[in-house]
Amino acid sequence: MNHWLMKSEPGAWSWDQMVAARTTNWSGVRNNAAALHMKHMRRGDLAFFYHSNEGKEIVGILEIVKEYYPDPTDEAGRFGMVDVKAVRPLKTPVTLAQIKADPLLKNLPLVKQSRLSVGPVDKKSWKTICRLGGV
């Protein structure tokens, strides 16, 4: 199983909305690198849900419930999306500052490439963040 991190501005789509909706399609990605990562997602993979801009913290865990398929909101038809389900919140949100402060987490795309909206998380980092988040 692989692990991922997906970010969203809470003003556009927050964790609370995610929980209320239970599942949603992750439409709107218009970046090749991010789309490529979504192509590699498989059903049952887990992803952190990160609040960018406001909060700047990982607040919950998502599960991929439908693999990459065309995004109807992309008129050019070039990009796709996946469906995700809210699994559980972190007991304690893990902030970007905490992630940056931990030498184990330094190589996360979240830190190295702040603009990437969907990126992989290696197993060790996943475990570390789960521990910090109290799950």
Added chain:
DNA sequence: GCCAACGTTGGC
């Protein structure tokens, strides 16, 4: 096909 100009994202 190169590269300058421009737009967007997101941390600070």
Added chain:
DNA sequence: GCCAACGTTGGC
């Protein structure tokens, strides 16, 4: 609000 990073566009 500013600016760095980086992706995209368009002229040549």
